Amino acid sequence: MGQLFDSIAEAFHLLSGGDIEVYGLIGTSFRVALTSTVIAAIIAFPLGIWLGLGKFKGKRAIDIIFNTLLFLPTVVVGHLVYMFLTREGPLGDYRLLFSQTAIVIGQVILATPIITAMVSNAIRVADPRIMATSLALGTGRLRAYAALLGEIRELVLLSVVAAFGRVIAEVGVSMMLGGNIFGKTRTITTGIALLTSQGEFGRATALGLVLLIIVFIINILVYQATHRAGT
Amino acid sequence: MKALELQNIRKTHNDRAILDVKSLEIEKGQRVAVVGPNGSGKTTLLTVAALLDKPDTGSVKVHGEPADWRRIEKVRGHLGYMAQEPYFFRGSLQKNLEFAISGNGISKNDRLSRIEKYAGRLGLKDVLNRSPRTFSSGERKRAAIARTLIREPSILIMDEPFTFIDSASAAVLEDTIKNLPEDRTLVFSTHDLSHAYKLADRIITLQSGKVSPWTPENVFRLTASRTDDGYELLTEAGTSVYFPGDLEDGKEYIVSVNPNEVLASKQPIETSARNSYNGEIQKIETSGTRTVLVTVHCGSGFQLRVTLTDRAMKELGLGVGDDVWVHFKSTAIHVHQ
Amino acid sequence: MEFQGNFKSAHRQILVTIFSVIVICIFSCTPARDVPGEEPDDTSGETQQNVVIKLATTTSVDNSGLLNHLLPVFTAETGIEVDVIAVGTGAALEMGRKGDVDIVLVHAPEAEQEFIDEGFGLARHYVAQNEFVIVGPGSDPLGIRNVRTAEEAFSLFLSGDLQFISRGDNSGTHKKELSIWELVGETPEGDWYIESGQGMGAVLTIADQMEAYTLTDSGTYYSMVNHLDLVLLLLGDPALENIYSIIPLNPELHPDLLHDEAMELVNWITGPTSIDLINDYEVNTHRLFNVANR
Incomplete structure (x- = not known):
């Protein structure tokens, strides 16, 4: 018990002291997770719209696949992407392994199904007249899709935040594809893993607290955004 | 000149034909009322004509242009459709009206004057800043009509414009329809024959998805x-x-x-x-x-x-x-x- | 008929277009993020464009902090940055085999020789050494303090009265442990034998938490000693010598790797500046490595 309190005390000490290493990890985590989430959103929005609106054969199968991907363990994604990025893999020539790009690729695979599933479900329960109304007003298809997402924007935002939460908190992909390189691919979570393994509980706790605080702030923002004027 | 040409349109739902129209041609400038009992396929006919619903078979031509995919968005630009229970986007009526005319290459000033014009015509000037979702049903209908008319489409398609509406709003609506420019084509459905007689110069009766030769009365x-x-x-x-x-x-x-x-x-x-x-x-x-x-x-x-x-x-x-x-x-x- | 059939295909067409754009973006835009030197270097604050080589090494080297001590100096002198990927020796050699890194620094002489014999590595270059030690709880119920050799100590573990944490990850330390079991002539099995599959630091932490014995390199142990209740129980057995070597990869197998820069690292790390730095490197008043056997 004493050790736990010591750790928390050390955590605040590190944070208030502006520990450069700690802030470096926070920066890396954010940069990588944000990039992943944005790319995932760009992929997942059209996919979600397609699945949410579409009526075609095999749609149920695709739904099930995406819902399954939601539960994909991060290490499985890490391993699969590793097989692609290793020099002997299909994408080996790009030398992407052990880089932030590699982490981004893995995290995009983690985040995309989350946004896709949440957006397509949101569209399915949304008012079916939204699309028809846009089209009836002579808007192009792309603008109609944008209007559709706009009408369900809280849920869209929620899906993006859920995806961001998953990738900023994951460790498997970052560790396996990033290689936990100091100053480059060490993130908050791989940092925690390393510090814990080295018995540096105080700094590990500090990073854990940072993660908690970040997620807490994001949730406050989301809560405010989604509870503003309901209509 | 034909405004709308529907050929061999068939649409089934659960193996039951809900629309089966061999041929239907509507002249430019015609005012057409579609009547028929509930479930006779009025709404389906209108949404198919408005290129919002795809039939299982058949073709639709608008001003002689076939509505195939490559041109559907352009072709749909000639059409203005108003649903029986219109959906309004979040935000004010002003925003809803702006949505309808933005992206049409209309200048900001022209957009504002158009909003002014149509909101004024339908008695909605005072509620421009309110969300249509808070409107009464009569106001909502008028708002939907303003939103459809503001684009000044050459073909207007309206599904039951006179339902859920107070008599004052109905009068405004009737007036608006009567005062449409002559070259505008209008197709509307109604279950109230008197509106059909008053506003239409042609009545189409639907019976179980088919155009009936019977004029109802x-x-x-x-x-x-x-x-x-x-x-x-x-x-x-x-x-x-x-x-x-x-x-x-x-x-x-x-x-x-x-x-x-x-x-x-x-x-x-x-x-x-x-x-x-x-x-x-x-x-x-x-x-x-x-x-x-x-x-x-x-x-x-x-x-x-x-x-x-x-x-x-x-x-x-x-x-x-x-x-x-x-x-x-x-x-x-x-x-x- | 056209009206119908084309709805779907165009829908798809748009999706395919969007998809292609995204794929192109991922593979063309984002690698720019990893242009060497673009990332701010937190340790040195350098902003010049550096060449970056990737070094796969063992957790025992990395956890000891030695590389953090050496590499900034190397980078300052040569302009070559080194990205350190710390894994077990087995995994580090595997990365070398595949060409996922430019060079490896490991501590498993037999596996290293095999790596070279197979044609993956050019030669072993001696970097430094320390020794493996056996650590355990201060109470030392098995009396490891009283024996002289690792072989004797391991025989005592077989009693199963206390747990032993094995790396179990095909690392250099794990290979060393297995070679001692071979000397003992027994296969460790049972509840007392825990294969953790973790790095050195993690295994020490586990042993500390579980009050168990383990085999560790002295470097990692000393670097963590302040966080541990574990006590050093056996050292000085010649069988527990721990030699670290750096192995440049065969350029013929992976011609596009940064072999010249890797050789610069080999020359520097085996050179006089590095020797002094290694010999002077102390953590918690312990010298973690020495360069005696040159």
Whole structure:
């Protein structure tokens, strides 16, 4: 018990002291997770719209696949992407392994199904007249899709935040594809893993607290955004 | 010039044909009312015509342009569709109206003046900053109409514009429709025939998804003239129809008579019906069921349609060109104000 | 008919377009993020464009902090940055085999020789050494303090009275442990033998938490000693010598790797500046490595 309190005390000490290493990890985590989430959103929005609106054969199968991907363990994604990025893999020539790009690729695979599933479900329960109304007003298809997402924007935002939460908190992909390189691919979570393994509980706790605080702030923002004027 | 051409349109739902239209052509500038019982396919016909619903088979042409995919968005640009229960986007009415005209290459100033114009015309100026979701149902209908009209589409398609609406809003709406520029084509559905008679110059009846040859009622434009025991309604050629109720002398009225309430006989007969006419059978149409629609020409501008059963037809031994008498009671007359 | 059939295909067409754009973006835009030197270097604050080589090494080297001590100096002198990927020796050699890194620094002489014999590595270059030690709880119920050799100590573990944490990850330390079991002539099995599959630091932490014995390199142990209740129980057995070597990869197998820069690292790390730095490197008043056997 004493050790736990010591750790928390050390955590605040590190944070208030502006520990450069700690802030470096926070920066890396954010940069990588944000990039992943944005790319995932760009992929997942059209996919979600397609699945949410579409009526075609095999749609149920695709739904099930995406819902399954939601539960994909991060290490499985890490391993699969590793097989692609290793020099002997299909994408080996790009030398992407052990880089932030590699982490981004893995995290995009983690985040995309989350946004896709949440957006397509949101569209399915949304008012079916939204699309028809846009089209009836002579808007192009792309603008109609944008209007559709706009009408369900809280849920869209929620899906993006859920995806961001998953990738900023994951460790498997970052560790396996990033290689936990100091100053480059060490993130908050791989940092925690390393510090814990080295018995540096105080700094590990500090990073854990940072993660908690970040997620807490994001949730406050989301809560405010989604509870503003309901209509 | 044809505004809309629908050919061989078929749409099924759960193996049941909900729309089956061989051919339907609507002229530019025509005002068409689509009538028919609930579930007869009115909404489906309108959404297919508005290129919002894809039929299982068939083709739609707008101003002679086939609505295939490569052109569908451009073609749809000619059309303005208003749903029976319109959806409004989040945000103010102003925003909803802006959405309808943004991206059309209209300048900001023109957009604002158009919003001003249409909001003014439909009495919505004071509520521009409110969300239409907070409107009364009459306001909502007017808002939807403003949103459809503001794009000034050459073909207007409206599904039941007169439902869920207060009488003041209905009047505004009627006025708006009457004042549409002449080259605008209008197709609207309604379950209230008087709107069809008042606003349309063509009525299409849908029956189980098919365009029925039956115009639901005999419709006339007649002028009222006072007599000792009521009014008579006169065609231009002077044929007279007796009506016991209150009318305004010299005013033109739209009058309808249900073909089911018209009797036919080979000889003049004594009945309680005040209105009896002698004429010649012009057309006999079978509906596929056991009834037949017989059109009887009773003088210039006065044709009466009569429904008869198959059996009655046979017993009377009627054919085209035959001389018949037709009768209806004055209670069968509906005058549309 | 056109009206219908084309709805779907165009829908798809748009999706395919969007998809292609995204794929192109991922593979063309994002690698720019990893242009060497673009990332701010937190340790040195350098901003010049550096060449970056990737070094796969063992957790025992990395956890000891030695590389953090050496590499900034190397980078300052040569302009070559080194990205350190710390894994077990087995995994590090595997990365070398695949060409996922430019060079490896490991401590498993037999596996290293095999790596070279197979043609993956050019030669072993001696970097430094320390020794493996056996650590355990201060109470030392098995009396490891009283024996002289690792072989004797391991025989005592077989009693199963206390747990032993094995790396179990095909690392250099794990290979060393297995070679001692071979000397003992027994296969460790049972509840007392825990294969953790973790790095050195993690295994020490586990042993500390579980009050168990383990075999560790002295470098990692000393670097963590302040966080541990574990006590050093056996050291000085010649069988527990721990030699670290750096192995440049065969350029013929992976011609596009940064072999010249890798050789610069080999020359520097085996050179005089590095020797002094290694010999002077102390953590918690312990010298973690020495360069004695040159």
